[in-house]
Amino acid sequence: MITEKKSGFVAIVGRPNVGKSTLMNRMIGQKIAITSDKPQTTRGRIQTVFTDERGQIVFLDTPGIHKSRSKLGDYMVEAARGAIPDADLVVWIVEASAYIGATDREIAERLSDCGLPVVLVINKCDTVKKDELLPIIDRLRELMDFAEIVPVSALDGNGVEELVSVIFSRLSAGPLYYDEETVTDQSMRQISAELIREQTLRLLKDEIPHGIAVNIVSMTLRDDGIYNIEADIICERDSHKGIIIGKGGAMLKRIGSAARVQIEDMTQAKVFLKLFVKVRKDWRDNETLLREFGYK
Secondary structure, three states, X not given: OOOOOEEEEEEEEEOOOOOHHHHHHHHHOOOOOOOOOOXXXXXXXXXXXXXXXXXXXXXXXXXXXXXXXXXXXXXXXXHHHHHHHHOOEEEEEEEOOOOOOHHHHHHHHHHHOOOOOEEEEEEOHHHOOHHHHHHHHHHHHOOOOOOEEEEOOOOOOOOHHHHHHHHHHHOOEOOOOOOOOOOEOOOHHHHHHHHHHHHHHHHOOOOOHHHOEEEEEEEEEOOOXXXXXXXXXXXXXXXXXXXXXXXXXXXXXHHHHHHHHHHHXXXXXXXXXXXXXXXXXOHHHOHHHHHHOOOO
């Protein structure tokens, strides 16, 4: 019988595209952070909450740590690094690969000095054979002293419940920071903007989505229970605007239709979504526009 609840803040860190957001969504049992197969999908710190009879875990999902090439990139890396001092424990996610790069070593060096227990999560274990996993673990052990090493597959859920149990075992007794119904500190406007951006990542060419931001201009609930949402898709070039709109507006309609389904699932209500495409040249290096789009 559990008589004392545990709680704490857990920072999720790692390189881009290792499955941080997918794993977090899996642990809390709900889609909050958007996912895609393109790196640097997550741009800011996303806070989610997992609560059960054992207590409460507040996850701090962060952008992938990478070599920045813009002011937006600087913001993303700082958001990732800035989450560590706010945490009680760090979950570092790597892929099930024998390769250890310079970024991994940089992360290991930073985490070795952070003074917090670090749980290493080896994700995408479904992509390697079992006899290949032990040599990978041995190589990763050389990077630093880990509190635990947990292999998982965020995609199919294998090992995820074990990971949650490991996290609780490393947390101290404490209060519930949020009520039991809370799953995120993100507003519906923020999540809606990200769900629209997720569809641009899914549907557009590789070089375009990194230059896209989404700004919710208005979001109102009508008397008949339908949400009216107007949003701007921001891009950096006129040529990109044409691609986003597509011939006869076909691509913009695809983005809007797919995003509307996701937003309706999130709001549990009907949604009327109106999208506009605007060009803001080099917005990723413009401090004023970065603040306007919520990145500062």
